[in-house]
Amino acid sequence: MSQTLERPPEAAVPKRPARPSLLYRAFVRPETGSLVGAIAILIFFAAVAPPFRQLTSAATVLYASSTIGIMAIAVALLMIGGEFDLSAGVSVVTAALTASMLSYELSLNLWVGTLVALVVALAIGWVNGYLVVRTGIPSFLVTLGTFLMLQGLNLAVTKMITGTVATRNISDMDGYDSLRAVFASQFTIGGVAIRVTVLWWLLFVAVSSYVLLRTRIGNWILAVGGNADSARAVGVPVNKVKVGLFVTVGFLAWFTGMHLLYSFNTVQSGEGVGNEFRYIIAAVIGGALLTGGYGSTIGSAIGAFIFGMTTQGIVYAGWDPDWFKFFLGIMLLLATVTNLWVRRLATRRG
Amino acid sequence: MAAMVDMAVDAGVPLVEMVDVGKSYGVIQALRGVSLRVNAGEVTCVLGDNGAGKSTLIKIMSGLHQQSEGALRVDGEEVRFGSPREALDRGIATVYQDLAVVPLMEVWRNFFLGSEVRKRLWPFNPLDAEGMRRTARAELSKMGIELDDVNQPIGTLSGGQRQCVAIARAVYFGARVLILDEPTAALGVKQSGVVLRYIARARDAGLGVVLITHNPHHAYLVGDHFVVLKRGQMSLDGKRDEITLDELTQQMAGGDELEALTSELRRAQV
8 A cells, every 4th residue: 555655646446445345336327226126027927928028028128118218317316315205107198299280280280399398397397396496395296286286277177178088089180190100100120110219219328328427407406406505515516416307307208108198099197196106116116216316217127128028027917906006015025125235235344 | 893893904805705695585684684704714602593594595606596685795885696607607606414415426417417527529528537537536535535436326425525625626727715504413423523624724725715504513623713693684693702701602602592492491300
């Protein structure tokens, strides 16, 4: 040790032999526990459900995972930043309803409705964030409020405009084909049809993970969730970061809503309720800490993948789908305990 | 009074000066008539019991609160900080006892938090992680903190080490004035020694240090100037050569009140 000190500073910092092993460093990542769980579940269903082993099933599983996974990214980032969003499930439907009804009723190009829906979704996120940082009321309560408001609005406004609980079919309107290509198309690789949302999902996971781990914004997200007062004291714009995270939830809610709209062409106004918990569960299984400051978006993707495998696996195994919730509960508990244990090891005093 | 005049003569323009500063929260007057100078290369100790107004004082200096009366001057220029960022930009850094760091984040991320080094690379301007790791390791080892790994969460370090990382960070980012809020309060004797040694090093490097503490022994080890607060007002103000440790301890312990209490308790025991 004294030898290294005597050398000039440049020479004193080559890679140290004492650096912890790669295995250890992989072990303390937030998503490690969930990865082990995902492999276990993969092996389990591959063993008990023969259809699960086919390539087409893999595409189905990935598609089911992506519909949860895209939102789970934003929800995970928000949770790492120390906040919750219970309105995440219904705001997806709000975005879809806005785009659909606005375009249909005013006979606009669907691109116009889609862009207005984007503004609406971002505004919902901004309002959530603004209320949380301005009032200091826990986001759990603020977004419970917006959740109820949006749920009511979705149903009431749809009924008022269309007279039913669903929107009209938009598949013959201008702009439909191009929008469907963006949000809800599919393509074939080696005879297997893959939905475009899977690609979007992987892209969003890659970008968000890079942002979280390798950019200043990512550093700030971890800091405001880990200790907002410390972060503020060293000059991190805590409130802006939090509002930004809520707006990100709004953006991906819009994206998911557009997928919903352009793959089914009509939207049920009562949908979305309960999905907020799926997103949160995917994030938690993936290692996000409920109290903030810890987690990863790759973890949220693994959490969503576990979700997709379990929903489809139960079907392929020929079981009653009612078992799904039971499995989900077990996985959530196992994941939480594993993550707790991994984190204890990671932060144990050396 | 004579001491005040002397100081004005022997020192140049102080880094930070408070003149007759007061702060009230609604009807509650937390601070009244506090005057204080922070000179380069000196440690100014602010002592006081719980609720004496110490935290209000540092919050004004660090930009978390604004004074309701009196003047705050930096380099002789009157200022009013709207945020901690503004104070930081003027070279005033504050290290809080309980919120110095983000425990679950790595040492190097904590070191550079709020002042991250980035590469110019479209579109994300990513962090220069390798460079920051290298700098953090070098800066810490310069200050006598040897870590096995700057990638470990800072929560795995001891309390004293965490304080030192926070101080090293402030020094590295060009702090001229260092405000330390009870840096030794939660530490054992040995850990306190590490931090005090570190404070002395910062002082020798020419920084103005404001040390907030309720431990007169720690204050007397490093202090050049002492201010004791009592119920929001200054009850003692003097340089090191005008004051003894006994006087300081006496003032801090509550002085006459403590003597009365001592005799009262003694009688009760008999």
